[in-house]
Amino acid sequence: AQRVTQPEKLLSVFKGAPVELKCNYSYSGSPELFWYVQYSRQRLQLLLRHISRESIKGFTADLNKGETSFHLKKPFAQEEDSAMYYCALSSGKLVFGKGTKLTVNP
Amino acid sequence: GAGVSQSPSNKVTEKGKDVELRCDPISGHTALYWYRQSLGQGLEFLIYFQGNSAPDKSGLPSDRFSAERTGGSVSTLTIQRTQQEDSAVYLCASSLDRALFSYEQYFGPGTRLTVT
Numbered sequence: 085a086q087r088v089t090q091p092e093k094l095l096s097v098f099k100g101a102p103v104e105l106k107c108n109y110s111y112s113g114s115p116e117l118f119w120y121v122q123y124s125r126q127r128l129q130l131l132l133r134h135i136s137r138e139s140i141k142g143f144t145a146d147l148n149k150g151e152t153s154f155h156l157k158k159p160f161a162q163e164e165d166s167a168m169y170y171c172a173l174s175s176g177k178l179v180f181g182k183g184t185k186l187t188v189n190p
Numbered sequence: 191g192a193g194v195s196q197s198p199s200n201k202v203t204e205k206g207k208d209v210e211l212r213c214d215p216i217s218g219h220t221a222l223y224w225y226r227q228s229l230g231q232g233l234e235f236l237i238y239f240q241g242n243s244a245p246d247k248s249g250l251p252s253d254r255f256s257a258e259r260t261g262g263s264v265s266t267l268t269i270q271r272t273q274q275e276d277s278a279v280y281l282c283a284s285s286l287d288r289a290l291f292s293y294e295q296y297f298g299p300g301t302r303l304t305v306t
Contacts (some may be wrong), residue, residue: 127193133275183232
């Protein structure tokens with residue numbers, strides 16, 4: 085069965101500190117992975133996808149098939165990064181993790 | 191242009207009543223998805239449509255839940271005989287095509303359903 089695990093419900097860092105949001109997946113095929121973000125009182129929106137290998141708002145995520153991970157990283161967190169982050173796996177349908185609430189303190 | 195819209199934004203209903211939730215996708219998007227977001231449960235896939243057909247209904251929690259899509263556009267999610275555990279935010283999303291799931295899904299603002 086396809087599964088996405090985000091082990092941290094809550095993550096709190098100070099502004100300027102590095103941040104890593106963990107995501108592990110379980111899938112027997114070749115996965116397509118995404119990070120979605122939901123800022124306060126805004127809609128859920130795509131942050132980045134692994135096939136694009138892009139950096140959005142300073143965030144990057146590398147797919148590690150050996151460790152079945154797709155952790156989201158940013159070297160210097162900003163207060164505006166505070167949001168709910170969801171890792172998602174495409175396997176014929178989109179399977180989401182339960183999300184990590186990131187708080188960046190001033 | 192206009193994004194995905196959902197109505198109503200909030201719905202409070204009594205246990206046992208039926209409710210209908212509506213989703214207007216982005217014009218031209220052939221794929222439409224329904225999710226449920228419960229406290230502490232993340233986003234749960236319910237059903238998706240490719241055009242007017244729903245090849246995957248595996249996420250619907252029970253036979254009290256049904257959905258339809260007409261004209262390849264508007265979709266309605268119906269919950270019959272609502273129960274308190276149905277209380278959640280119901281999200282709709284659309285994308286250009288479902289064939290390759292890497293197409294970005296655009297989400298609506300959600301309908302917050304409260305069953306009393």
